[in-house]
Amino acid sequence: MGIRKVDIKLCIGCNVCVDVCPLDVIRLDPVSNKAYIKYLRDCQSCFLCEVECPEDAIEVVAVHERRMVTAW
Amino acid sequence: MDYETHEVRDIDVLVIGGGIAATFAAIKAKEAGARRVVQVDKGTVGKTGNSCFAAGVVHVCFPEDDLDDRLLRLTRAQGFLAQQDLIRDHLQESYPILEDMRRYGVRFVMNSDGTYRRMAGRGAYPIVMFYSTQLMDALRQKAQAIGVEQVNRLYVTGLLTRNGEAVGAVGFHQHTGDFYVFKARATVLATGSTYYKGIHPGHKDCTADGFGMAYRIGATLCGGEQNDQPANAMPARVDVGPGMNKWMGEGGVFLNTKGERFMERYSPKLKERSGLPQIIAFFCIEARMGRAPIYMDARHLGPENMERLYQMLPLPQREFESIGVVKDGKFQKQVEFCPTGPTTRPGVVVDRNYASRIARLFAAGEACSPSAVVTGLAAAATSGARAGISAARCAGQSNGIFEDSGLVAELRDQAYKPLAKSGGFEPDHVLLELQETVIPYDILLLRESSRMERALKRVETIRDQDLPMLGAYDLHYLRLCHEIRNLVLTAELQLKAAIQRKETRNILREDYPYTDNVNWLKWIMVRKEGDKQKWWTEDIPIETYPVAPKREVELAYLWRVPRDLGIVSIQDGRVQWEFEK
Numbered sequence: 001m002g003i004r005k006v007d008i009k010l011c012i013g014c015n016v017c018v019d020v021c022p023l024d025v026i027r028l029d030p031v032s033n034k035a036y037i038k039y040l041r042d043c044q045s046c047f048l049c050e051v052e053c054p055e056d057a058i059e060v061v062a063v064h065e066r067r068m069v070t071a072w
Numbered sequence: 073m074d075y076e077t078h079e080v081r082d083i084d085v086l087v088i089g090g091g092i093a094a095t096f097a098a099i100k101a102k103e104a105g106a107r108r109v110v111q112v113d114k115g116t117v118g119k120t121g122n123s124c125f126a127a128g129v130v131h132v133c134f135p136e137d138d139l140d141d142r143l144l145r146l147t148r149a150q151g152f153l154a155q156q157d158l159i160r161d162h163l164q165e166s167y168p169i170l171e172d173m174r175r176y177g178v179r180f181v182m183n184s185d186g187t188y189r190r191m192a193g194r195g196a197y198p199i200v201m202f203y204s205t206q207l208m209d210a211l212r213q214k215a216q217a218i219g220v221e222q223v224n225r226l227y228v229t230g231l232l233t234r235n236g237e238a239v240g241a242v243g244f245h246q247h248t249g250d251f252y253v254f255k256a257r258a259t260v261l262a263t264g265s266t267y268y269k270g271i272h273p274g275h276k277d278c279t280a281d282g283f284g285m286a287y288r289i290g291a292t293l294c295g296g297e298q299n300d301q302p303a304n305a306m307p308a309r310v311d312v313g314p315g316m317n318k319w320m321g322e323g324g325v326f327l328n329t330k331g332e333r334f335m336e337r338y339s340p341k342l343k344e345r346s347g348l349p350q351i352i353a354f355f356c357i358e359a360r361m362g363r364a365p366i367y368m369d370a371r372h373l374g375p376e377n378m379e380r381l382y383q384m385l386p387l388p389q390r391e392f393e394s395i396g397v398v399k400d401g402k403f404q405k406q407v408e409f410c411p412t413g414p415t416t417r418p419g420v421v422v423d424r425n426y427a428s429r430i431a432r433l434f435a436a437g438e439a440c441s442p443s444a445v446v447t448g449l450a451a452a453a454t455s456g457a458r459a460g461i462s463a464a465r466c467a468g469q470s471n472g473i474f475e476d477s478g479l480v481a482e483l484r485d486q487a488y489k490p491l492a493k494s495g496g497f498e499p500d501h502v503l504l505e506l507q508e509t510v511i512p513y514d515i516l517l518l519r520e521s522s523r524m525e526r527a528l529k530r531v532e533t534i535r536d537q538d539l540p541m542l543g544a545y546d547l548h549y550l551r552l553c554h555e556i557r558n559l560v561l562t563a564e565l566q567l568k569a570a571i572q573r574k575e576t577r578n579i580l581r582e583d584y585p586y587t588d589n590v591n592w593l594k595w596i597m598v599r600k601e602g603d604k605q606k607w608w609t610e611d612i613p614i615e616t617y618p619v620a621p622k623r624e625v626e627l628a629y630l631w632r633v634p635r636d637l638g639i640v641s642i643q644d645g646r647v648q649w650e651f652e653k
Contacts, residue, residue, distance in 0.1 A: 002311070019224070022115040022124075022277045024246060024548055039548055041500070045311030046274040047387050047394075048119060048205070062311040062391035068271055069507035070308055071411040071517065072359050 002043030002065035003050075003058065008034045010057035017049035017058060025049075041066055075249040077484065080110060080223075084467035085460065086240055086256035087111040088228050088282070091123035092449055093437025094262035095211045096169075096456030097463065098220040099176070101260070104464035109220045110254060112243070114227045114551065115277055118212035119205075121264045122438070123449065125274030126207070127315045128384030129199045130449045132170045133163040134190075137197060140618070145196060146446055147619045149300040149347050151577035152593060155443045156617040157424055158455075162446070165454040170200065173453070177210040179203050181383070191380075193321040195347065201384050226252060227551045228281070229487040231259065231433070232479060233289050238433035241285070242483045246547050251484050257467035258432050260459045261286060261420060262452075265438035266562055269503060270413035270511050272304065273311045273391065282439035283565070284558030286420045292429045292599045296418035296562075296569035299442030301348045302517055302579045305355065308365070308410040312391040316368075316409075318384055320344040322377040324370035326355075326409065328363040338633050348447075349578040352411050353630045356518040356580060357639060359410075361651055367406040378402065413507070414516035416579070417442055418565040421597065426459035432466055434459040443595060490553040496543020499552035505534055506556070510563050519570060519581040528567040535560050568607070569596045576628035582647040587628040589621045 003025060006017070013033035017026045023042040026035050026049060035057075037043075043065045050060045084106035087098045090113030098111040113120050133142050142163050147154045170188070174180060181189045181201040190198035216222065228243035232255070240256040263282030267275050287293055306313040326344055328334045338354040339346040346354075358364055373381075378401050382389050392398040397405050419441035420428045426444075427434055436459035437445060437452035445451045490496065509530045510516060515523055539557055544550040573596060575581065575588040594609040614620045627635065631647060634640045641648045 019116050020119045022120050022274070024115070024225070024551070042276070042548075042552075044273050044276040045391060046125060047390055048124075051205075051387065051390065061394045062273070063395060064271075064309070064311055068309075069504070069511045070271055071303070071356075071413075071511060071513035072364055 002040065002045045002063070003037055003060050005059050006035045006037060007057040008032070010055045011035050012055055014054060016052050016054065020048045020052050022046065022048070075244070075251055077251045077253060079253045079255065081255050083108050083110050083240065083254055083256035085109045085258050085260060085463045086254050087260045087262060087460070088241060089113060089121065089262035089264065089437070089439070090115060090117035090119070091121035091262065091264060091437060091452065092208065092211065093439070093452040093456035094260070095208070095215050096453045097260045097262055097436050097460035098215050099211070099218065100457040100460030101464040102218050102220055104461045106464035106467055110223065110256070111215065111220050112223045112226050112228055112241070112254065114225065114246070116224045117215070117222045118208035121278055122275055123452065124205050124208040125314060125387065126449050127317050127388070128201050128204055129193050129317045130170070130202060131195065131197065132166045132200050132450055134167055139163055142197065144619050146300070149349065150443065150446065151298060152589070152614070152619070152621050153298055153443050153577070153595065153612065156619060158444045159446065161424060161458070162451050162454045165457065166450045169450070169453045169457060173207070173211070176214040178207045191321065192345070193317045195345065199317070203383065204386050223252070227554060228285065229554055230483050231285050231289050232483070237431040238289065242480060242487065244487055244547065244550065246551055249547050251487065253480050257470045258434065258463035260434045260436055260463050261439045262436040262456055262459070263439045265415060265417040265419070266559060267304070267415055268413035268507055268510055268559060268563070270507060271306045271308060271410070272412045273313055279555035280417070280558045280562040281555065282420065282435065283418050284561050286428065286433070286435070287561060287600055289430060290600050291433060292421040292597055293418040293441065293565065294421045294595045294597045295416065295441035295443055296566040297416055297573045297596060298577055298579065299416045299447065300578070301415055301447040302352050303411040303413065303415050304348065305351055305409050306412050308408040310391070310395050310407070312388050312407070315385045315388040318381060319368060319370055322370070322373055322381060324368050324373070327367045327369055327406065328358050329365055330363060334358055334363070337637060349630070352517055353580050355411055356513050357634055359513060360518060360649065361639065364410070365408045366410065368409050369406045370403040371406070373403060375401065411513055411517055413511045414566065416516070416566055418562060418569065418598065419444070425462035426455055427462055432470070434463045488550070490542045490544040491550055493541070493543035494545065497538055497541045499542060499544070499549060499556045502534060502538045502542065502556050503559070505538065506531070506559055506563060509534070510566070516566065516570060517579065519579060520583050521571065524567055524571050528564070528571065531560060531563045531567060535564060565598055569598070572596055572607070576631060580630055585628055585631040585642055585647050586625050588625045589623050590625055
């Protein structure tokens with residue numbers, strides 16, 4: 001499931017999650033100044049956003065966001 | 073497109089990439105006297121590629137280690153295709169680089185007397201451990217502190233050349249869309265390798281961008297078919313990893329579907345701590361015999377093991393917790409494992425200064441051919457350091473910065489082209505086709521001519537029919553379009569090289585089970601010449617190297633083991649599976 005949610009009640013719009021995401025999944029909404037999940041399918045469940053969020057506003061679950069092609 | 077164009081001029085050393093090789097190149101270029109060093113990354117420096125997810129382990133040759141023995145082992149791991157002079161440089165420089173990292177603020181696991189604590193990992197020599205993402209955070213900050221300019225979220229689409237020399241790069245910013253032209257006296261490519269966005273959390277931005285960039289300007293590439301790590305092994309159905317080195321080092325075991333600890337049979341001495349060519353080959357043999365899925369069992373690990381895992385692998389352990397595999401500080405379930413996508417890489421051919429065969433272009437880390445740089449953090453760091461110093465020297469000896477002659481306008485048009493095709497193919501659609509072609513284990517990990525030929529045909533179809541149709545909804549998708557172009561090229565070069573190498577060296581090949589040290593101590597090279605692809609081989613100067621195999625043709629070790637176990641026999645020069653008889 002990858003990144004499940006950004007809790008907008010907790011989000012302070014600090015942009016850390018946007019900066020650390022290697023896959024450009026998260027963006028900051030210019031109107032509300034809160035982070036939101038823009039490109040969910042590209043999430044790789046790396047947890048960088050979850051561990052670096054200063055407000056514990058992000059939850060990630062390590063399940064593939066899409067069906068994976070595997071070696072077998 | 074009305075995006076602005078920005079020129080960044082007067083750069084001494086331009087470094088492309090944000091991992092450990094790139095950051096070391098930038099730091100060392102600056103320390104070597106380069107005035108303006110610019111580091112560009114498509115993500116954020118230090119939070120990108122392999123390095124920031126490296127599994128807490130670094131392989132360093134300590135002064136008290138036997139350097140000759142380590143050289144022998146690394147050379148053997150590469151099937152004797154190594155550039156042994158570069159491997160020796162790497163081993164000699166790995167300890168000073170470790171000390172550099174400590175000076176830069178990287179924290180390692182230390183003994184109470186201030187020495188490095190070395191622990192068992194995969195391989196014969198103990199490893200040094202560090203604290204996960206802290207390593208790249210410290211290096212990024214060090215680079216910033218000494219004046220390296222870092223540009224994040226900038227996707228480099230191509231290298232600039234003039235009179236056959238590399239003179240910088242161009243790309244677009246993924247948030248603003250603006251176009252950037254970097255004019256540089258020397259350029260270092262440190263863009264990593266690829267796993268085709270397969271199972272490998274934290275690596276889906278490794279998309280072979282450097283191979284594509286270097287190839288398009290005529291650089292010589294090599295090694296698409298063979299390296300010291302044919303693939304990695306990862307949890308198969310969940311997004312967890314990497315960490316096999318540590319899980320196995322702490323005592324995890326692999327079980328096949330019958331519950332047998334099969335690595336005991338194949339590799340009685342090192343078992344799960346064998347090298348990756350062995351682990352991957354024996355995984356594939358088990359799968360071929362219908363004994364997959366394969367599971368990692370770590371339920372027996374005690375509190376001390378788990379404490380170390382939490383220290384060194386906080387992200388993967390957190391990932392395991394999020395799906396209930398680890399609970400109350402203990403592994404509760406077995407975890408299915410399988411090989412990642414193939415990781416041999418058609419990297420940039422470099423010399424001892426990490427200079428490519430294009431003037432002013434250098435490469436470091438996994439952007440280099442596998443014969444030059446072994447897999448892993450330490451070699452990425454030592455190669456980055458050398459490339460940075462060489463690039464600074466090159467910049468110091470050069471005067472001018474090129475003036476544009478229309479090339480930039482052409483590259484700009486190409487960069488934005490998919491945006492104009494809003495009804496085109498989604499890059500994800502093309503990625504899926506490519507993954508289905510190259511990731512199945514019986515294509516590039518358990519090889520055979522007709523299967524590879526079929527895969528190559530499919531890749532060529534994707535190249536000729538799908539790529540021209542790519543369309544991007546926005547700048548995020550524009551990046552994906554460029555990434556998939558580089559991935560398709562990499563798959564093509566990988567398959568063509570693999571078909572040419574008619575032997576089994578580090579990777580199983582059913583129709584050529586012998587290791588041919590008479591005819592195949594060669595590198596397979598490729599270069600773009602105009603619209604054509606030029607392939608040739610170069611002899612490895614094995615007589616000038618300290619380590620050489622016997623010049624004979626013999627059944628490959630990876631086939632000898634299953635033959636001795638009665639799993640296969642060799643008939644008419646081909647592998648015959650006993651269970652199929």
